Amino acid sequence: MRSSLSCSIRLRLAKKALAAVLVVGLGSVTIASLAQAHPLAQTAGEGEALFQSKCTPCHTIGGGRLVGPDLEGVTARRTKEWLTKWISAPDQMLAAKDPIATQLLQENNNVPMPNLALTETEVAALIAYFETNPTVLPPQQPALPAGNAAIGRQLFTGATRFQNGGPPCMGCHSIAGIGALGGGALGPDLTPAFNKYGDVGLATFLNTVPTATMNAVWTRQPLTPEEQADLWAFLQEASVAGRPIQALWQLSALAVGGMILLLILGQVYWRRRLVAVRRPLVARSRISS
Numbered sequence: 594m595r596s597s598l599s600c601s602i603r604l605r606l607a608k609k610a611l612a613a614v615l616v617v618g619l620g621s622v623t624i625a626s627l628a629q630a631h632p633l634a635q636t637a638g639e640g641e642a643l644f645q646s647k648c649t650p651c652h653t654i655g656g657g658r659l660v661g662p663d664l665e666g667v668t669a670r671r672t673k674e675w676l677t678k679w680i681s682a683p684d685q686m687l688a689a690k691d692p693i694a695t696q697l698l699q700e701n702n703n704v705p706m707p708n709l710a711l712t713e714t715e716v717a718a719l720i721a722y723f724e725t726n727p728t729v730l731p732p733q734q735p736a737l738p739a740g741n742a743a744i745g746r747q748l749f750t751g752a753t754r755f756q757n758g759g760p761p762c763m764g765c766h767s768i769a770g771i772g773a774l775g776g777g778a779l780g781p782d783l784t785p786a787f788n789k790y791g792d793v794g795l796a797t798f799l800n801t802v803p804t805a806t807m808n809a810v811w812t813r814q815p816l817t818p819e820e821q822a823d824l825w826a827f828l829q830e831a832s833v834a835g836r837p838i839q840a841l842w843q844l845s846a847l848a849v850g851g852m853i854l855l856l857i858l859g860q861v862y863w864r865r866r867l868v869a870v871r872r873p874l875v876a877r878s879r880i881s882s
């Protein structure tokens with residue numbers, strides 16, 4: 594009994610230490626990106642750290658496609674100028690109908706790469722890193738504790754508060770399985786998120802929170818590993834729960850279609866029936882007059 598107690602205390606301490614390391618780590622990344630005092634720091638090393646924290650949910654280098662294309666040899670197939678523009682503002686390139694960007698979008702199931710709000714220095718560091726022809730295999734599943742979807746739902750809706758005080762996900766996102774009212778519309782509906790990123794990709798997303806708006810919120814108030822795991826489990830559940838809801842819609846569409854058909858048929862028969870009754874009546878009235 595006592596040993597299992599001290600064991601669970603030790604486990605909790607270990608988790609706290611892990612969270613502290615995460616906070617310090619994220620903090621130093623932010624400080625590093627703020628400290629632009631030394632322009633020579635556009636090193637491949639910085640680019641590598643950035644790539645790990647912001648790009649790995651969607652890209653490998655030589656490890657196959659994830660949400661976006663494999664970036665192996667990207668500095669050979671694109672000019673530096675194009676890469677700089679694209680990594681800085683993919684949304685603007687797509688809006689301007691840049692031909693390469695448009696084709697890439699089509700090849701990637703119309704999933705657009707988000708604008709990650711990187712600085713010029715960061716973009717240069719990333720390109721310097723690509724020029725070293727590195728290999729980055731798909732991320733391993735981060736060692737998350739087993740998640741609890743029910744707790745994840747409570748965190749999502751705000752019924753349970755985040756340990757570091759972030760806003761509930763529902764403030765900006767809707768998702769299947771949180772009731773008819775849904776959530777905010779600043780961020781995309783998250784019902785398909787699990788299938789879009791895949792299990793490892795989503796775990797990496799929740800761990801590194803790479804996209805601009807999300808990053809601005811969650812770097813200051815990081816999700817704990819438990820919270821990440823619970824949200825992951827809830828997002829997985831919602832991606833499955835999304836399907837019956839769709840099926841329900843299809844069923845009710847069928848039902849409505851069936852009713853319309855019945856109404857049309859009914860009306861046709863109803864009229865004919867009247868015709869059939871009227872004719873003899875008319876005939877009789879003619880005879881009697």
Ligand code: HEC
Pocket residue numbers: 643644647648649650651652660661662664667671676679680683697698699701703704705706707709719803804
């Ligand atoms: C949310 C997923 C996502 C994230 C995060 C992401 N990308 Fe992308 N990226 C894509 C998609 C999808 C495409 C394909 C173009 C499109 O559909 O918009 C793409 C295309 C690219 C291309 C062009 C590839 C080619 O073949 O020309 C480069 C370069 C690139 N991304 C670099 C990055 C870098 C660097 C980061 C991190 C700073 C990053 N991406 C983060 C999804 C992402």
Ligand code: HEC
Pocket residue numbers: 707749760761762763764765766779780781783786789798804805806807808810816824
């Ligand atoms: C302040 C508003 C806000 C909050 C709160 C928020 N998000 Fe987001 N989220 C966004 C926006 C906006 C995007 C689109 C990408 C971006 O700009 O970051 C996004 C994107 C995402 C994506 C990627 C979706 C896709 O289709 O690519 C996931 C996953 C996600 N959020 C999960 C969460 C989770 C889990 C929480 C709660 C812990 C949360 N978000 C809280 C605004 C928010």
